[in-house]
Amino acid sequence: MAQHIGILTSGGDCPGLNAAIRGLGKAAREHYGMRVLGFLNGFRGLAQDQTVELDGAMLSGILTDGGTILGTSRDKPHRMNIGGKETDMTEAIVATYHRHHLDALVCIGGGGTQKNALRLVERGLNVVTLPKTIDNDISMTDRTFGFDTALGIATEAIDRLHSTATSHERIIVVEVMGHRAGWLALEAGIAGGADVILLPEMPYDVEKIADAIRRRTQSGKRFSIVVVAEGSMSVDEAHDVEALVKARDQADSKKTRAESKEKLRTFHDEHVGHTIRLTRNLEKLTGQETRLTILGHLQRGGTPSAADRVFATWLGTECAAVLNERIYGVMLALQGTELKLVPLADLAGRMRHVPPDHPLIVAGRRVGTTFGD
Numbered sequence: 001m002a003q004h005i006g007i008l009t010s011g012g013d014c015p016g017l018n019a020a021i022r023g024l025g026k027a028a029r030e031h032y033g034m035r036v037l038g039f040l041n042g043f044r045g046l047a048q049d050q051t052v053e054l055d056g057a058m059l060s061g062i063l064t065d066g067g068t069i070l071g072t073s074r075d076k077p078h079r080m081n082i083g084g085k086e087t088d089m090t091e092a093i094v095a096t097y098h099r100h101h102l103d104a105l106v107c108i109g110g111g112g113t114q115k116n117a118l119r120l121v122e123r124g125l126n127v128v129t130l131p132k133t134i135d136n137d138i139s140m141t142d143r144t145f146g147f148d149t150a151l152g153i154a155t156e157a158i159d160r161l162h163s164t165a166t167s168h169e170r171i172i173v174v175e176v177m178g179h180r181a182g183w184l185a186l187e188a189g190i191a192g193g194a195d196v197i198l199l200p201e202m203p204y205d206v207e208k209i210a211d212a213i214r215r216r217t218q219s220g221k222r223f224s225i226v227v228v229a230e231g232s233m234s235v236d237e238a239h240d241v242e243a244l245v246k247a248r249d250q251a252d253s254k255k256t257r258a259e260s261k262e263k264l265r266t267f268h269d270e271h272v273g274h275t276i277r278l279t280r281n282l283e284k285l286t287g288q289e290t291r292l293t294i295l296g297h298l299q300r301g302g303t304p305s306a307a308d309r310v311f312a313t314w315l316g317t318e319c320a321a322v323l324n325e326r327i328y329g330v331m332l333a334l335q336g337t338e339l340k341l342v343p344l345a346d347l348a349g350r351m352r353h354v355p356p357d358h359p360l361i362v363a364g365r366r367v368g369t370t371f372g373d
């Protein structure tokens with residue numbers, strides 16, 4: 001009998017989602033004779049049974065479109081805001097899955113989605129996932145789709161900022177996305193020839209950054225480009241976070257754990273404006289006019305790059321083949337030049353960070369880039 005599969009996109013959107021939906025949907029329907037049902041707005045659509053039949057017309061003409069035709073959300077199955085109340089919707093999700101007589105569910109998402117997908121696997125659902133995120137930080141895959149497009153956007157922005165920085169002899173600080181992993185800042189910084197690159201994985205000393213900029217000035221280079229991942233922090237801030245995490249993990253009661261969790265949340269909320277503070281500090285320390293550009297969601301919008309379209313199509317069509325083999329509980333991952341199946345249990349909850357000795361950090365140092373350490 002023809003298989004019936006469900007698809008959802010979850011977490012922050014990124015370019016290439018529609019290419020993946022199209023690749024998966026077309027291969028599933030036209031090559032393997034499956035029926036394909038889309039769930040709207042991530043796990044919320046699965047919990048509240050909001051669906052759309054992914055027929056030929058729906059899957060046509062979307063390859064180059066940004067965003068996702070299915071909509072997305074950051075809802076988690078076990079903690080969903082229903083009428084203002086945090087509710088465990090796992091049972092409702094399991095019921096929807098069975099109501100539609102699904103053979104399998106494909107969840108296209110980032111790190112959080114992999115964890116949520118594993119929760120559903122543990123509840124007995126047949127789930128396969130695809131890795132997307134502009135952060136490129138999902139463990140056990142060399143690449144996630146969305147990253148290449150964001151890298152192109154961030155690099156073009158840095159290129160454009162170079163000419164205005166040079167004209168005015170200013171320092172320009174550019175904030176790119178990446179809360180906990182700095183892949184986008186690292187690669188865009190290298191591609192754009194940044195003078196300073198700051199990553200969440202490498203706490204910085206603002207004095208060292210200012211020193212590097214002063215040395216540039218002394219050598220006659222009167223402008224500097226500082227690329228900062230949004231989650232970067234100073235050495236002192238990194239110590240504060242470390243202490244808060246320790247307090248949370250070693251809390252001896254529910255109450256103290258909740259209190260330290262709240263403190264950690266407040267820290268992260270307040271950290272949002274840190275590139276403004278960094279910009280002011282650099283201006284003060286160097287005496288040079290300094291400006292800040294925050295690229296924000298520009299990096300996630302618009303048409304996917306050719307590389308992301310190709311990769312997402314490959315992942316989607318291969319996923320249909322995996323479903324046809326009735327292999328479940330895995331994510332399709334790029335390892336070297338091949339797509340491999342990685343058990344969700346092995347990767348969920350793990351993040352791929354930039355190691356401080358990564359070859360691109362070495363390359364950056366060799367061309368004179370400062371990492372603030």
Ligand code: F6P
Pocket residue numbers: 012074110133134135177178179230300
């Ligand atoms: O996870 C991808 C990402 O783009 C991060 O780089 C960024 O910190 C976050 O999403 C922003 O999320 P939101 O769109 O929910 O504000």
